[in-house]
Amino acid sequence: MSLYTNTTVLPPGRLPKPPSLSKKHSHSELHPPTPTRPPVGKPKVMSFFRITLRRSAIGLPERTQGVLAALGLRRRMQTVFHPVEPQFAGMIFKVKELVTVHEVDRALSKAEVKAERTPDRGFYVEKAVPRM
Numbered sequence: 001m002s003l004y005t006n007t008t009v010l011p012p013g014r015l016p017k018p019p020s021l022s023k024k025h026s027h028s029e030l031h032p033p034t035p036t037r038p039p040v041g042k043p044k045v046m047s048f049f050r051i052t053l054r055r056s057a058i059g060l061p062e063r064t065q066g067v068l069a070a071l072g073l074r075r076r077m078q079t080v081f082h083p084v085e086p087q088f089a090g091m092i093f094k095v096k097e098l099v100t101v102h103e104v105d106r107a108l109s110k111a112e113v114k115a116e117r118t119p120d121r122g123f124y125v126e127k128a129v130p131r132m
Helices: 062-071 086-094 110-117
Strands: 048-053 079-083 099-104
Touching: 048 086, 062 086
Parallel strands: none
Antiparallel strands: 048 079, 048 099
C-alpha cells in the first residue's frame, strides 16, 4: 500500500505542475499588503530652473529654435521658470550655449523678475519741497 493515493506516474523528462491557487484563497490572503510609512524627515521642497535666453537663435537649426519655443523663450533676456525635472534638463542641455540656468527655490512672478532688473534710482528723497 502506498502513502500517496493520488500519485500519477509521469513519463521521463516531465515535471509535475505546481499546485495552483484554489478558489478558497485569494491573492490578498496569501500576500498581505505591506504597510505604507509616512515620509521621514523634511518634506521635499520643490525647486525650479531659472532659465534666461542670453543669445539669439537666429540662423540656428529649426530643431534648436523648437527647443527654445518649447521652453517658452522667445526674446533675448527673457526669463522663464520650470520645475527641476529630467525633461526640462534635457531641453536645457540642448540649448546650453544660448541660455544661463540657475536653480532657485521658487518661481518668481513677472513683476518680481522685472523688479530685480530695475536699477536703483541713484538718489534718495529726504524731504519733499513744497510746490508753488
